[in-house]
Amino acid sequence: MDPSTKQEVTAKVTAIIAATVGVAPSELGARDSLVDKYKIESLDILDISFRVNKEFGIKLFRGDFFQKAAEALGDIPLIQDGKLTQAAVDLLKERLPEAEDNPLLRAGASRSIVVSLYCVDSWVRQICELRDANETSGETFLKDWLAKYKGKMEAA
Numbered sequence: 001m002d003p004s005t006k007q008e009v010t011a012k013v014t015a016i017i018a019a020t021v022g023v024a025p026s027e028l029g030a031r032d033s034l035v036d037k038y039k040i041e042s043l044d045i046l047d048i049s050f051r052v053n054k055e056f057g058i059k060l061f062r063g064d065f066f067q068k069a070a071e072a073l074g075d076i077p078l079i080q081d082g083k084l085t086q087a088a089v090d091l092l093k094e095r096l097p098e099a100e101d102n103p104l105l106r107a108g109a110s111r112s113i114v115v116s117l118y119c120v121d122s123w124v125r126q127i128c129e130l131r132d133a134n135e136t137s138g139e140t141f142l143k144d145w146l147a148k149y150k151g152k153m154e155a156a
Contacts, residue, residue: 005128005131006124006128009056009124009127009128009131010030010120010124011025012055012056013052013120013123013124013127014028014120016048016051016052016055017034017048017120017123020040020044020047020048020051021034021038021039021040021044023038028120029119029120030098030119030120030121030124031098031099031119031120031121032119032120033102033116033117033118033119034118034119034120035115035116035118036116045115045118046062048123049062052123052127056127056130056131057136058127058130058131058135058136058137058138059136059137059138059139060126060127060130060138061138061139061141061142062138063139065095065114065142066078066079066088066111068142068143068146069091069146072143072146072147072149072150073091073146073149073150073153074150076153078091079111082110082111082112083107083108083109083110083111084105084106084107084108084109084110084111084113085107086107088107088111089105089106089107089109091149092105092114092117093105094149095145095149096117096118096122097125098119098121098122098125099117099118099119099122102116102117104116104117105117126138129141
């Protein structure tokens with residue numbers, strides 16, 4: 001993606017999120033947890049998602065990521081007793097590269113920490129991925145991405 005376009009996406013997403021959380025865009029850190037630092041809730045996430053979808057003419061994936069991943073990956077255990085397995089951590093690090101160094105992302109962590117991994121960069125990356133793939137559906141993009149991930153795992 002053209003850097004100026006990515007900068008434009010970043011500026012628009014930052015403005016949307018800043019308005020939702022009630023801070024100036026300059027106060028948002030690109031990798032700050034929106035849940036932990038800005039206390040956004042599920043309704044705020046839906047609001048951001050609706051505004052992003054409208055602004056960029058896309059439809060981000062809003063389903064259960066682990067359910068979709070389990071369907072695509074088959075017998076690989078991702079969640080055990082409500083906790084992330086190492087396979088889930090590896091998958092999330094691949095899918096959310098902006099969160100790969102987040103200390104919350106570890107085997108044995110509650111599956112509920114996933115929402116705490118989302119930051120401005122997460123939203124920007126998803127929009128840029130969809131645009132680069134000439135795709136408007138996050139559902140379709142994720143399905144294709146998981147198929148590629150499975151192929152990569154099988155080749156390893």
